[in-house]
Amino acid sequence: MIYGAMKLSIGGPLKLAFRPWVEGLENVPAEGPAILASNHLSFSDSFFLPAVLDRKVTFIAKAEYFTTPGIKGRMTAAFFKGVGQLPVDRSGARGAGEAAIKSGIEVLERGELFGIYPEGTRSPDGRLYRGKPGGLARVALATGAPVLPVAMIDTEKIQPPGKVMPKLMRPGIRIGEPLDFSRYQGMEHDRFVLRAVTDEVMYEIMKLSGQEYVDIYATAAKRRLSEAAKAEKEAAKEAAKKEEAAKKEAAAKRAAAAARERIEGGAVPDGKPDDPDGANGAERGGAAGVGRPGGERSGS
Numbered sequence: 001m002i003y004g005a006m007k008l009s010i011g012g013p014l015k016l017a018f019r020p021w022v023e024g025l026e027n028v029p030a031e032g033p034a035i036l037a038s039n040h041l042s043f044s045d046s047f048f049l050p051a052v053l054d055r056k057v058t059f060i061a062k063a064e065y066f067t068t069p070g071i072k073g074r075m076t077a078a079f080f081k082g083v084g085q086l087p088v089d090r091s092g093a094r095g096a097g098e099a100a101i102k103s104g105i106e107v108l109e110r111g112e113l114f115g116i117y118p119e120g121t122r123s124p125d126g127r128l129y130r131g132k133p134g135g136l137a138r139v140a141l142a143t144g145a146p147v148l149p150v151a152m153i154d155t156e157k158i159q160p161p162g163k164v165m166p167k168l169m170r171p172g173i174r175i176g177e178p179l180d181f182s183r184y185q186g187m188e189h190d191r192f193v194l195r196a197v198t199d200e201v202m203y204e205i206m207k208l209s210g211q212e213y214v215d216i217y218a219t220a221a222k223r224r225l226s227e228a229a230k231a232e233k234e235a236a237k238e239a240a241k242k243e244e245a246a247k248k249e250a251a252a253k254r255a256a257a258a259a260r261e262r263i264e265g266g267a268v269p270d271g272k273p274d275d276p277d278g279a280n281g282a283e284r285g286g287a288a289g290v291g292r293p294g295g296e297r298s299g300s
Contacts, residue, residue: 003056003084011051017168018158022052024175027148030055033108034178037136037201038150039128039209040117040218044159045152048171049115050084057113060100061085097134104139114139118198118205119218124225126156128202128211129218137181137197141188146178149201151209174208 014020028034036057038045046059066077066087080087086107088099100116107114116139118131140147153172159165179201187193206213214221 003082005082007050010047014047014051018048018171020048020052020171020173022173022175024177025052027175027177028053028055028113029146029178031111033111033143033145034113035104035108035136035140035145035147036113036115036150036175037118037147037205038115039152039205039211040119040122041126041152041154041156042122042159044155044166044171045117046085046115048152048155049150049173052173053113055113056084057115058084058086058107059115059117060088060103062088100135101138101142104135105142108139108143108145114145118201121218121222123156123218124222126211128206128209128213129221130215131198131202132217133191133194133198136201137194138188140181140197141184141186141193144182144185146180147201148178149176149204149208150174151176151205151211153209176204176208179204 028036036049038049046061050057061080066080068077086103088103104114104116116136118136119129120132120135123129136147139145151172151174153174154169155171158167158169158171181197184190184193184197202213205211
């Protein structure tokens with residue numbers, strides 16, 4: 001009931017405002033379990049895909065969305081629960097993976113749709129990254145549910161990182177034909193099989209999305225980008241220090257050059273002008289008439 005109300009209140013306006021185009025809806029089964037394995041470009045992916053489906057689809061989300069204190073935190077938790085998100089504690093990598101697998105199996109055993117992002121996180125640059133073999137493949141092999149590759153298109157352009165207001169444009173969704181991995185049934189603990197299943201799904205997603213494929217994990221790519229940004233910031237800071245030091249050195253050189261010009265132009269070391277007929281002359285004249293006003297000499 002809550003999911004239906006949330007879909008009506010959010011999905012309806014979302015479709016009306018952005019008018020997402022969809023291909024392959026006929027590949028989604030009308031009933032029974034299925035896994036929707038999608039690329040991940042934007043936070044909004046988990047809203048656009050459910051908005052175009054008639055059936056409920058459940059994704060997993062980080063537990064922080066459900067445990068933040070305060071009124072805002074409770075509203076956020078209610079919202080994510082309403083749109084079919086399941087909390088997963090990501091404080092430990094292995095624990096998070098096991099929790100995601102367990103949640104996915106439970107959803108599929110109820111005969112529902114389970115959504116998952118094999119990349120594990122959003123793409124940092126719009127490219128498609130290597131899929132993580134633990135979650136998707138293990139859930140698929142443990143349940144025997146078909147896997148539908150899904151390509152989200154241009155959702156990252158609607159609200160890029162750091163932007164508050166979304167851009168009104170039409171994103172796209174392509175849903176591929178179901179993939180059957182029953183040939184690997186009972187081999188969910190074989191890491192080579194898990195890798196093969198994941199790679200096959202990622203290849204189908206790549207064909208649907210047209211993205212450039214990068215054979216590293218998105219988390220590693222984000223770490224490299226973060227390190228590069230940090231190094232660039234440090235380099236800029238160091239360059240600014242050098243520039244400031246160069247300015248100070250140039251100012252000191254100009255001051256020294258000006259001082260030399262004054263000296264070479266007749267200035268004395270203490271900076272006073274040589275004025276024999278002025279103050280110094282008056283001093284000499286004063287010395288000659290010491291003791292009498294007006295400079296009169298004694299004996300006149």
